[in-house]
Amino acid sequence: MSVEHPGLIFGPVRSGRLGASLGLDLLSAKICSFDCLYCEVGATRALTTKRKPYVPADKLLGELAYWLFHDHPEFEVVTLGGMGEPTLNSDMGRIIEGVRELVPGVPVAVLTNSSLVSDPQVRAELCQADILLPSMDALVPLEFNAVNRPAGGVSMVDIRRGLLQLRQEFTGRMYLEVLVLAGVNDSEENLERLAAFCAELGPDRVDVTTMTRPGAYPQALPAPPATLEHFRQRLCPLTASQVEVPEKARHFAPGLDNSTGDGLHTMSMRVLDSLARRPQTLSGLASALGLPEEPLRNLLDELLRRGLVQATELQGDIFYFCGRN
Template identity: 45%
Template sequence: MSFLFGPVNSRRLGRSLGVDLIPHKTCTFDCLYCEVGATTHLTTERRAYQVEDIIRELTESLPVLEGALDAVTLAGSGEPTLNLGMGEIIAAVKTLTSVPVAVLTNGSLLYQPEVRRGLQRADLVLPSLDTVKEDTFRRLNRPHPNLTLEGHLFGLFALRREFLGQFWLEIMVLKGHNDSEAELALLKEVIARLAPDRVQLNTAVRPVAEKSAQPLSPEELEAVAVFLGGRVEVIASFDRPAQPGVGLGDQEFLAILARRPMTVRHLAQALGLPPQQVEVRLGRLRDRGLIVGDRYQNEVFYRCHPSASGQ
């Protein structure tokens, strides 16, 4: 199995090579808005998931890809900090390349000092915080019973104090869940104390785990950004022009679609390929039963067929 996906043109990180540290949908949360689907293994137990295999694949691939990358991003289809080998993997990447290392995390395990220590050599950490109300936290993020909002906030503040790299906070805003003025006013107060380098707003622009997770319109999301003030930006759509793609085979396409559903437009932008070329490729994969397409918000999103992704 490949642990690497891309490189893709990421909205935030430029041309990014994704590294999936965790088995499919092994997570501490089961968010309503998860693009990867429902969490099948809800856990807080950290384990060493295939650390040597991941490092071996990075060692083989990074020297070839280095010139084409803006970032190496630890992320994927679950919570990367659940991998006990995360710090070792970050250290290995740092010996292989000077490309910055970013970690996308839901932030739930940052209350543990060893998790924060493991992140120290990363260049950029992008944790999430969708609400500062316990009931909304339980409803929206559906965390493992071991987790509390208090612990989540503690971990974010501790990492902010200790971590020397960039700290970008991501907030997913959903209609009717965490978009009320009362919710946002509480969040604003916590953000002011946390003082992240950036705050990035997202909404459910792709197919999500639960139908109740509905997106805000672009205007509504902009209004939330204005309300929160400061260094807040909307990241809910691609904002980078396509760049020339590197040659990706069917397996690389499938590796991307196994991690998140994407439209022809998204794939064309992410891979820097003409939409017609992407359509031909998707048609071939669909005919072979390797991907499926579902309509969401008036667009067709393609995802890996469960039997092809080993889910």
């Protein structure tokens, strides 16, 4: 059983921000223009700003077509993301077009760290989506470099300008994410600069978050609730009512057949595939995969025993993961 190359289609997973989201991985490996302290995928192996068809459109769309043909869980949105920065994939525009043909009527969302938005071609491709979820964690240069650890040539000032330009060009919904780490990008100066930026940008929503899973580097620590509340009050005074509380997880996956070896194998593969993407608690994994906790707990114990999965503790919660460096 290998987890080196998880499939390109993952989920659907329950996302607090989007609902039931079917994920597409546009990188297939940890390729990113940032090496964020908090990255739940692990340290960036290939730090780059070079756009390439890391996963060619034909390959990804072929996998999606196969998945749609063989599997029919419900989902509400298709989200382009993956193990790195999706805008690095130069086939992104073709992928969005292809998704629209394969699943007409389902909104397409793109997660982005915003690093390439100063490129007009990237903005044109992003404008094909329905929902954009760009990140902007810091507008103080020292804090930006400390939290996002960008590739050479990435400019915080260009990102700020590019996002404002994108807001003018994009007609869909934009949800800005600000992730705050304790002692890294939680200064009052950063908050004031972000507040001025949000006022100028006018996103449909601002999501202030912190890490909820183990990050790539040990110095990454979650911001305490009081800091998050302080940032929320300032950045998104309306957000308290706008924040989407995840609904009780629905059963998105086909029924678990635990009585056969095939059923167990399928479940193992889904668990390993999901954990290769990000560390998760037992309850988080159960909710994301739509599986009951008890058999999942037994399976995780078995995978731990075989060394296929590892576990770590963060603030009293046990997180399971695999395939991280």
